[in-house]
Amino acid sequence: QKEVEQDPGPLSVPEGAIVSLNCTYSNSAFQYFMWYRQYSRKGPELLMYTYSSGNKEDGRFTAQVDKSSKYISLFIRDSQPSDSATYLCAMSPGGSYIPTFGRGTSLIVHP
Amino acid sequence: DAGVTQSPTHLIKTRGQQVTLRCSPKSGHDTVSWYQQALGQGPQFIFQYYEEEERQRGNFPDRFSGHQFPNYSSELNVNALLLGDSALYLCASTPPGTSPLNTEAFFGQGTRLTVV
Numbered sequence: 001q002k003e004v005e006q007d008p009g010p011l012s013v014p015e016g017a018i019v020s021l022n023c024t025y026s027n028s029a030f031q032y033f034m035w036y037r038q039y040s041r042k043g044p045e046l047l048m049y050t051y052s053s054g055n056k057e058d059g060r061f062t063a064q065v066d067k068s069s070k071y072i073s074l075f076i077r078d079s080q081p082s083d084s085a086t087y088l089c090a091m092s093p094g095g096s097y098i099p100t101f102g103r104g105t106s107l108i109v110h111p
Numbered sequence: 112d113a114g115v116t117q118s119p120t121h122l123i124k125t126r127g128q129q130v131t132l133r134c135s136p137k138s139g140h141d142t143v144s145w146y147q148q149a150l151g152q153g154p155q156f157i158f159q160y161y162e163e164e165e166r167q168r169g170n171f172p173d174r175f176s177g178h179q180f181p182n183y184s185s186e187l188n189v190n191a192l193l194l195g196d197s198a199l200y201l202c203a204s205t206p207p208g209t210s211p212l213n214t215e216a217f218f219g220q221g222t223r224l225t226v227v
Contacts, residue, residue: 041220043221044154098156
C-alpha cells in the first residue's frame, strides 16, 4: 500500500461545476498537507497548504484535512476550462520537509 | 525573473549510458531539490542540495548523484541508465530561511529523459 493514495481520474466536469479532489494517506506522522497543480509539460505549482486538521479557503479553492480519517480534499468552485490540469496532493511530517506526493488526478473542465 | 530553468528539455539515451541534467535556481534561492516523475505518477524526491552539499536523500540508488556549484546551480547525474529511469526529472528551488512547508518552492519545467 502506498503512503498516499489518489485516484488518477480523469475527472470530467462541465464549466461552473464544483470539483472535489481527494487523497487518503496511511502515515500518521504527516502534519503538512499541500495541493499542487501541474499543467501538461510544466512543473508543479503550489496551490494551497494547511497544517494539521481544518479548512483553508483561497478564492475559489478550499482545502480540508481530516487527520482522524487520514483524508484530505480540495474543492474548486465555479470551475473554469483553465482549471484543466493534474492536481497533486502532497504531505510531509514535521521535522522532514520533503513532501510525499500522490500520483495526481487529471481534471478536465469542458465549456 | 526567469524562474527555475532546466536543461535540456528532452533527452534520449541508450541503456547503460550516463546522463547529466542541469538546473539553475530562481534568483535569490539557495537550495535545490531534484525529483523523478514517472509517467502517470507523482514526483518522487531524489535529493536536496544546500551549501554545495547533499542535505537529504530519498530512496534512490547510488547511480543517482548530484552536485551544487557556488552559484547555487545544480547537476543531476545518473550512471548505468536503465529503461526504468525514463521519466520527467524536476528541479525545485527554495529561498533562504524557507518555512517547513516549503511553500516558496518553485519547480522548473523538467527534463524529459527517455532511455531506449
